[in-house]
Amino acid sequence: xxxxxxxxxxxxxxxxxxxxxxxxxxxxxxxxxxxxxxxxxxxxxxxxxxxxxxxxxxxxxxxxxxxxxxxxxxxxxxxxxxxxxxxxxxxxxxxxxxxxxxxxxxxxxxxxxxxxxxxxxxxxxxxxxxxxxxxxxxxxxxxxxxxxxxxxxxxxxxxxxxxxxxxxxxxxxxxxxxxxxxxxxxxxxxxxxxxxxxxxxxxxxxxxxxxxxxxxxxxxxxxxxxxxxxxxxxxxxxxxxxxxxxxxxxxxxxxxxxxxxxxxxxxxxxxxxxxxxxxxxxxxxxxxxxxxxxxxxxxxxxxxxxxxxxxxxxxxxxxxxxxxxxxxxxxxxxxxx
Numbered sequence: 356x357x358x359x360x361x362x363x364x365x366x367x368x369x370x371x372x373x374x375x376x377x378x379x380x381x382x383x384x385x386x387x388x389x390x391x392x393x394x395x396x397x398x399x400x401x402x403x404x405x406x407x408x409x410x411x412x413x414x415x416x417x418x419x420x421x422x423x424x425x426x427x428x429x430x431x432x433x434x435x436x437x438x439x440x441x442x443x444x445x446x447x448x449x450x451x452x453x454x455x456x457x458x459x460x461x462x463x464x465x466x467x468x469x470x471x472x473x474x475x476x477x478x479x480x481x482x483x484x485x486x487x488x489x490x491x492x493x494x495x496x497x498x499x500x501x502x503x504x505x506x507x508x509x510x511x512x513x514x515x516x517x518x519x520x521x522x523x524x525x526x527x528x529x530x531x532x533x534x535x536x537x538x539x540x541x542x543x544x545x546x547x548x549x550x551x552x553x554x555x556x557x558x559x560x561x562x563x564x565x566x567x568x569x570x571x572x573x574x575x576x577x578x579x580x581x582x583x584x585x586x587x588x589x590x591x592x593x594x595x596x597x598x599x600x601x602x603x604x605x606x607x608x609x610x611x612x613x614x615x616x617x618x619x620x621x622x623x624x625x626x627x628x629x630x631x632x633x634x635x636x637x638x639x640x641x642x643x644x645x646x647x648x649x650x651x652x653x654x655x656x657x658x659x660x661x662x663x664x665x666x667x668x669x670x671x672x673x674x675x676x677x678x679x680x681x682x683x684x685x686x687x688x689x690x691x692x
Contacts, residue, residue: 401547406538408491420470421499422532428473428504428513434483436576437545438474438505440553440610440618443514444569451515459524466528471509471535472551475502491539507538507548508555546603553610553618565613568655573611575641575648578604583642605630608637 404411409419431438458466475489489502506513516530525531540547578584584600591598602624609621609630617633620626640651 401540401544401550403547403551406540406544406547406551407536408494408539409496409537420534420536421496422534423473423499423504424531425513425516425533427500427502428471428506428510428533429476429479430514431505431510432480432483433572433576434580435480435485435505436573437580437607438548438552439507439510440549440556440607441565442569442573442576443510444565446566447511448514448518451511452518455515455519455524455528456522459522459527466524468528468530468533469509469512471513471533472507472538472555473504473509473535474507474539474548475504475537477502479503488539494537494539496537504535507552509533509535546607549607549610550622553621557615557618567613568652570611570613571637571641572652574608574637577607577611578642581607585642602627605634608634608641612637 404416407419409421410416430443433442436442455466458464475494477487477489480486486505495501513533516525516533519525520530538548538551581600581604584597584604586601587594587598605627606621606624609617612618612633620629620633640648643651
């Protein structure tokens with residue numbers, strides 16, 4: 356564990372407390388800005404060799420897979436939302452837990468543990484403060500249990516494993532020793548966590564559609580975390596920092612939508628005019644203040660309970676999608692899991 360503050364790095368600048376929102380004139384959030392194409396923005400400036408710090412220590416890549424009990428893997432709180440490109444989906448957790456049990460009960464099926472990607476942290480988060488990450492130089496791979504971890508990849512499987520901890524499947528598949536790779540990005544590459552998370556999830560095409568309400572919450576959270584950026588419509592060349600903040604927010608917002616094709620588009624900075632078109636269905640509500648956003652969530656949840664069709668957070672924003680994932684009801688509280 357790090358010995359003093361000089362060997363730790365807080366995430367306040369990059370995950371919990373961002374710069375203040377720009378004070379420019381409020382504009383149509385659906386527009387990408389005029390003249391911002393001249394602002395150079397490198398969205399993928401992540402050094403993955405350095406990020407997976409145990410794998411390139413000798414200058415030659417080697418596979419390093421460690422093992423940890425899933426009880427040491429924490430749910431990422433709202434104020435730390437930038438560590439993963441999406442928040443927890445209770446429906447997906449229940450689905451995975453059911454699949455784990457099916458694999459135990461049916462001999463024609465087998466559960467394969469995915470390799471997690473985890474951020475080692477010193478202690479669990481408290482009071483809305485950003486956690487202290489363990490620096491690569493301080494990470495002790497011989498005493499993994501003294502750290503806690505944020506899941507960049509594998510958060511749903513980790514929660515599902517803990518749901519079945521009292522079921523025979525937990526011991527049968529040795530869930531107490533889950534394989535993982537540690538990862539660390541410095542503050543100036545912090546968006547790399549969402550990048551790695553998104554890339555991992557694009558490998559899986561069988562996940563159930565994600566609820567709109569979860570994506571809207573995620574985008575609203577990341578907008579606040581990033582300092583509530585706004586589109587720059589005029590004199591973009593003289594406001595390059597504001598343009599970069601806006602574009603980086605859009606890239607993260609794209610990754611938090613329910614749509615895999617939009618995730619792919621988020622890596623192409625030259626197509627950011629298309630980003631504005633895709634995100635215009637979300638931005639009017641997610642960039643509202645908390646009181647308006649809360650009313651939107653309340654409307655959505657009430658429409659689900661009443662069984663009314665056609666009501667969604669997107670139509671609340673006075674827009675519509677030609678194609679969107681079907682609405683799902685929350686899992687029953689009577690579920691055996």
